[in-house]
Amino acid sequence: MFLQVLYEGLTMGTIYALLAMGIALVWGVMNILSFSQGEFMMVAMYITFFINLATGWDPLAAMPIVIVTMFLFGILIYRTIIARALKGPVLSQRLVTFALGMVLTNGMILLAGGQTKSVPDKLISGTISLGSVAISKEKMVLVVTSIVVTGLLFWFMNRTKMGKAIRATSQDKEAAGLVGINTQTAYMIAFGISAAIAGAGGCAMTYSYYFMPNIGTNFMIFGFIAVCLGGFGSIGGAFIGGMIMGIIDLFTGTYLSVSYKYMAVSVIFLLIVTFKPKGLFGR
Amino acid sequence: MRLKSVLASEKGFVRQVVIVMVILALIPAISRGEFFVSTLCLSVIWAIMGIGWNVIGGYAGQVSNGHAMFFAVGAYVGAWGLKAFHMTPWITMWIGAALCMLLAFIVGWPLLRLRGHYFAISTMAIVECVRIICTNWDLIGGATGVSFFEKEMSPFYTLQFQNRVPFYYICLAFMLAFIIISRVIQQSKFGYYCRAIKANQDSAESAGVNSTSYKRWAYMISAAIVGIGGALYAQYIQYIDPVSLLPLSNSMLIVLIVVMGGIGTIWGPVLGAFIMTFINQYARALFNQLSGLNLFIYGVLCLIIVLFLPKGLISIFTNDKVKGVFKKNKESGKEAE
Numbered sequence: 001m002f003l004q005v006l007y008e009g010l011t012m013g014t015i016y017a018l019l020a021m022g023i024a025l026v027w028g029v030m031n032i033l034s035f036s037q038g039e040f041m042m043v044a045m046y047i048t049f050f051i052n053l054a055t056g057w058d059p060l061a062a063m064p065i066v067i068v069t070m071f072l073f074g075i076l077i078y079r080t081i082i083a084r085a086l087k088g089p090v091l092s093q094r095l096v097t098f099a100l101g102m103v104l105t106n107g108m109i110l111l112a113g114g115q116t117k118s119v120p121d122k123l124i125s126g127t128i129s130l131g132s133v134a135i136s137k138e139k140m141v142l143v144v145t146s147i148v149v150t151g152l153l154f155w156f157m158n159r160t161k162m163g164k165a166i167r168a169t170s171q172d173k174e175a176a177g178l179v180g181i182n183t184q185t186a187y188m189i190a191f192g193i194s195a196a197i198a199g200a201g202g203c204a205m206t207y208s209y210y211f212m213p214n215i216g217t218n219f220m221i222f223g224f225i226a227v228c229l230g231g232f233g234s235i236g237g238a239f240i241g242g243m244i245m246g247i248i249d250l251f252t253g254t255y256l257s258v259s260y261k262y263m264a265v266s267v268i269f270l271l272i273v274t275f276k277p278k279g280l281f282g283r
Numbered sequence: 284m285r286l287k288s289v290l291a292s293e294k295g296f297v298r299q300v301v302i303v304m305v306i307l308a309l310i311p312a313i314s315r316g317e318f319f320v321s322t323l324c325l326s327v328i329w330a331i332m333g334i335g336w337n338v339i340g341g342y343a344g345q346v347s348n349g350h351a352m353f354f355a356v357g358a359y360v361g362a363w364g365l366k367a368f369h370m371t372p373w374i375t376m377w378i379g380a381a382l383c384m385l386l387a388f389i390v391g392w393p394l395l396r397l398r399g400h401y402f403a404i405s406t407m408a409i410v411e412c413v414r415i416i417c418t419n420w421d422l423i424g425g426a427t428g429v430s431f432f433e434k435e436m437s438p439f440y441t442l443q444f445q446n447r448v449p450f451y452y453i454c455l456a457f458m459l460a461f462i463i464i465s466r467v468i469q470q471s472k473f474g475y476y477c478r479a480i481k482a483n484q485d486s487a488e489s490a491g492v493n494s495t496s497y498k499r500w501a502y503m504i505s506a507a508i509v510g511i512g513g514a515l516y517a518q519y520i521q522y523i524d525p526v527s528l529l530p531l532s533n534s535m536l537i538v539l540i541v542v543m544g545g546i547g548t549i550w551g552p553v554l555g556a557f558i559m560t561f562i563n564q565y566a567r568a569l570f571n572q573l574s575g576l577n578l579f580i581y582g583v584l585c586l587i588i589v590l591f592l593p594k595g596l597i598s599i600f601t602n603d604k605v606k607g608v609f610k611k612n613k614e615s616g617k618e619a620e
Contacts, residue, residue: 033400035535081586088593091346094403095542095589098535102582109575213575217531221411224404263415266408273405274393 003133005254006247011139013246014146017239018201019219020226021153022194024238027227029170029190030086035098036077037223038216039105040195044070044202045211046108049117052206058123059206060141066203067196074195078188086187101216108213116210124207138208145204149197150239156193157235166190222249222262225269229280237280296466299550300459307455311448318568320447321519326560327454328516333540333552334461335508340538341547342474343501344481345395349406351533352413353383353506357513358523359423365441365518366431372442376514383510387503395498398484407531414529428524431517442518454515458553461508465549468504477501481547509537543588545595554596559584 019037026034044066051062077100085096128135157163168176169186177183205211226245230237245265253261272280290297307327311320336350357379364375394405418426433441444450468474476497479487488494517523544555562584566577592598 027400033403081590084590088590090399091538091542091546092589092593094346095535095539096586098539099582099585099589102532102578103586106575106577106579106582110573110579114574221404221407221531225408228401228404259419260415263412266411266415269408270393270405270412273397273401277397277401 001132005250007133007135008139009247009250010243011142011246012249013243014143015201015205015242016219016222016226016245016249017242018146018149018197018204019223020230020238020242020245021150021235022197022201023223024227024230024235025190025194025197028234029166030082030187031090032082032085032093032097033224034194035094035220036101036104036216037194037198038218038220039101040070040074040198040216041202041205042108042211042213042216043073043104044199045206045215046112046117046213047199048203048206049112049119049211052119058121059119059203060123063145063200063203067199070199070202071192071196074192075188077195078191082191083184083187101220105213105216112213114213116212118210119206122207136208141207142204145200149200153193153197153235162186162189222265225265229269229272241280293466293470296549300462303550303553304455304459308452311451315446315448317447318564320451322561322564324447324451324454324519325564326557327451327458328512328519329537329540329560330553330556331454331458331461331512331515332509332537333544333556334458334465335505335512336537337465337541337547337552338468338505338508339498339501340505341541341551342468342481343477343498345498345502346403346538347406347502347505348403348531348534348538349410350505350509350537351529351531352406352410353387353509354513354516354533354537355413355417355523355525355528356383356386357510358517358528359417359429359513360510361514361517362429362431362523363423365433366429369433369436371440372514372518373440376511379514380507380510383506384503387506388499391499391502395495395502407534410529410531410534414525417525417529424524426525428522428527430522432521442515443521447519450519457511457515461511462549462553464504464508469549473497473500478547539585543585543595545597548595548597550600551595551597558596 019041022037022040023034026032026037047066047069048059048062051057051065052059081096081100082093085093122138124137124141126137128137128140157167165176165181166186166189168179168181169183169190173183176186222245223242226241227238229241229244230239248265248268249261252264256264310323314320332350332354335353336347340346357376360379360382361372361375364370364378365372390409394402394409397405417423423429433443438444438449442450442453468477476487476492479490479492480494480497484494513528520527540555540559541552542555543559544553545551559581563577563581566580570576570580588596
């Protein structure tokens with residue numbers, strides 16, 4: 001039982017982690033609290049769904065297309081909306097992403113209807129049984145995706161020139177500009193990558209979850225909390241924060257009460273923030 | 284004597300109040316259509332909540348994303364007072380406001396030390412807690428909510444009117460009171476301290492401003508005003524449940540209305556509330572076949588206004604291009620600062 005709950009907690013945690021890493025990237029680089037990250041995930045789910053509907057491709061096969069589409073979509077959003085909002089006050093930036101989320105959710109309701117959808121006939125399905133633990137293969141897809149995405153993100157941020165440029169820009173925009181980094185491009189790529197992470201997450205989530213247009217708003221707050229647990233804009237912190245959230249979520253849900261499990265997450269977050277105002281791993 | 288001198292120094296403001304109030308009071312004469320008057324009432328209620336949020340978010344610069352909590356507390360107290368104890372909202376709304384202040388005092392103690400995004404996210408987490416408590420607490424209706432339409436008692440006792448015109452005037456009176464309170468706060472020493480904290484908390488503190496205390500007072504006043512807005516809303520809608528009162532979007536809509544109107548200004552929240560409520564209500568009525576289109580339009584409009592008018596719709600009036608009563612106020616405001 002304990003191991004089963006732990007496994008389910010880790011799968012839940014990977015969803016929060018994928019969401020939180022996208023938020024943390026935008027937060028760390030351009031100091032925007034992005035309310036549209038959950039909606040990006042929702043858009044990715046629907047792109048997967050439409051690809052599946054049109055060509056019958058499995059979400060796994062569609063994943064590269066979804067990731068690239070979401071990357072380009074992120075860049076489009078950055079160029080049309082975020083770049084302009086960055087010149088305004090901080091509050092406007094936050095509200096712009098909230099309004100964008102509203103537009104995306106309701107645009108999707110117009111386009112696809114408000115009913116719940118799911119992708120039929122998955123390539124990988126069934127369960128592996130390891131003693132008392134039943135591991136669902138569909139959820140395994142999510143875990144593997146999350147680990148691969150996190151690994152790639154770390155490699156990109158630490159090893160490539162662009163990643164280093166993004167990190168430099170997030171530390172000090174003016175100084176980065178002085179040493180010849182194109183900060184506008186760095187911002188744009190960072191926003192695109194954040195949308196691409198949402199793309200990978202959304203695509204993998206269609207493997208084991210139903211979805212509807214307003215799914216994004218439901219777990220938005222938990223993405224924020226995961227980022228805060230990790231601390232200011234730190235991507236590794238966001239990953240660990242997401243995992244902690246998933247485990248708290250499942251353990252309180254199983255052993256205490258299902259209806260109060262989200263409250264446990266919020267209360268633990270509030271306690272941590274009260275005593276460590278910069279998060280668990282914040283500087 | 285003192286009142287006279289205050290009135291003399293506030294000439295511009297008094298003129299604005301008289302003009303706006305006369306216009307708003309005469310609007311029901313144009314049309315007494317049920318839908319039109321309902322939308323007016325709703326606009327005034329949202330304006331009250333906007334004015335309330337503006338105290339902490341606009342003046343003190345602490346952007347709370349959790350004012351739906353106070354809205355809901357006000358609404359629940361009003362609803363239960365009437366349903367369970369047959370108490371008039373005229374009394375329960377003050378109980379609700381006091382409860383909101385108490386809640387703000389308790390919640391503000393740890394939260395107001397946080398800054399920026401952390402404060403916003405924590406307020407959201409608190410609302411999430413309140414939502415879960417309200418959903419699971421069967422004593423106050425649980426997930427099904429409370430419906431409390433009272434036919435036997437006088438509408439002036441229950442504030443539930445068949446014809447909403449008197450209710451509109453009652454709400455308008457409250458709005459007038461809160462506008463005056465808002466102006467008093469803005470012009471007082473307290474308001475200056477709040478703005479100093481907004482501009483730079485560290486330098487305000489080093490100049491001897493007790494920022495924790497002032498932020499807490501601003502948060503409590505703001506909570507009380509929003510609580511009264513919630514009580515009025517409960518009597519307006521006559522049915523409340525956690526799903527309609529406490530989603531994240533409700534807290535954000537309060538912020539959105541203030542920012543669209545003009546953050547930190549007296550008339551911004553009022554302007555924002557009227558324009559956005561009318562657009563939302565009429566778009567919903569017009570496109571009721573296409574679900575989602577009304578909020579889609581609303582979202583696009585918000586995007587455009589926030590991107591192209593960062594100081595809000597009120598900046599159209601205060602701009603030098605348009606001369607009028609509002610411009611005078613801007614000048615006198617500059618002198619005062």
